[in-house]
Amino acid sequence: MSSHFLLSAQARTLSLKAIYKGGEDKAYMTFRRLRWPETDGEPVCPKCGCLDHYDISTRRRFKCAGCGTQFSVTSGTIFASRKLSFMDLCAGIAIFVNAVKGLSALQLGRDLDVSYKTAFVLAHKLREALSAEHKDATLAGEVEIDGAYFGGTVRPENRKEDRKDRRRKEHQSTERRVVIVMRERLGRTLTFVAKREAEGVKLAETHVAKGTKVYADEATHWDDLEASFPDAGRINHSEAYSADGANTNQAESYFARLRRMVSGQHHFVTARYLHQYAAEAAWKEDFRRLDNGRAFNRVIRLAMASGVSRAWKGYWQRQKYTAKAG
Structure with a gap:
């Protein structure tokens, strides 16, 4: 009798242990590689598309040699103005994709050791990014x-x-x-x-x-x-x-x-x-048949392709802490 896919070793290609063992630098390079796959993680100016840049290594930012714009790996994406470390973002996304029947913000906040508000907004930003997967799609067959x-x-x-x-x-x-x-x-x-x-x-x-x-x-x-x-x-x-x-x-x-x-x-x-x-x-x-490593990469790519969230950037400041949490 065959076992369910999620019970197989093929479904487990990523773990929280590997994320935290890799450290902040490896998590940061993961974001770079998935945002700029065509250049193998080398920065591309989001304003003019120039490949020439200067590294501002102390702040993990870049300055475009063409137009002078300063940008980071998350500039202009759904994670713009992030406060979490790249390692915690990677861990949060891994926990999110592993929860095949959903995950409460309370549990995500406890797992990451962040406030409920931080976990709530992070989860909703990921959901917003996922919705772009089939945006404007037409079904057939x-x-x-x-x-x-x-x-x-x-x-x-x-x-x-x-x-x-x-x-x-x-x-x-x-x-x-x-x-x-x-x-x-x-x-x-x-x-x-x-x-x-x-x-x-x-x-x-x-x-x-x-x-x-x-x-x-x-x-x-x-x-x-x-x-x-x-x-x-x-x-x-x-x-x-x-x-x-x-x-x-x-x-x-x-x-x-x-x-x-x-x-x-x-x-x-x-x-x-x-x-x-x-x-x-x-x-x-x-x-559901995607192993968690590839699902993790896919979510980050979607997040990097999604623009700044108008619904979730500064959400708690606009809501005056009175919003109902789902």
Whole structure:
């Protein structure tokens, strides 16, 4: 009997022990190598693209010989103005990719010995970088589409006579949102957050190529898919989970991961940032067969290719420490 991939030695190609044993200099060179792979880690001016530079070794910065701009390996990226050491950043990213069902900011902060606020922002910056993996992608081939609601749970009152029918719209929280997933079979996963699952029809028309075989469940709002995708396949879950190739099993697999992430790790996710948790679950579902060393490198490359985060740079200063943490 074959074992799960994550149980195999092939899944473990990076460890925290190796990161800390390598030290700060090796971690720094890892960032240089992954930001500038074409020059094998040699700096490229982000302003003019010049390769000639002067080293400011005492500050780990460079000065462009062409335009005179000073820059560092993280200038203009999602890690701009970082305070953590490169070694701690590497460790944080390794812990993040190893947590295949998600990781709470509290646990990440304890593992790195940093404040909750630092860990919270770091994790969200990584999620923002991951969302760029399939940005503006168009799905084709065979695609499954489905939706699931998150948040908005209203706890029942203690006394029976005080309880309200929580199924009614007026008794539901404004935090209630639906995550709509579109997933290529053995391919990419796209996620969206909306107020109603029926909005998935318009999203499919935008992000799924014409002629694609689209599979959905028996919900009546998916009937409108047939106007754009005449070859749409439907499965009635009250009768079977799969019939003649029609199923949404891979979409359900994604939701199984996301639900474990939300309920098991984070416990509470605000509607404002639900799209980032959904994107994290999609990335980890798509690359679940990637060993942790390559996943680590891929995340750093995505972070180095992502610009300064307008949502997360200076987050706590803008929020006056009143933001709800997911």
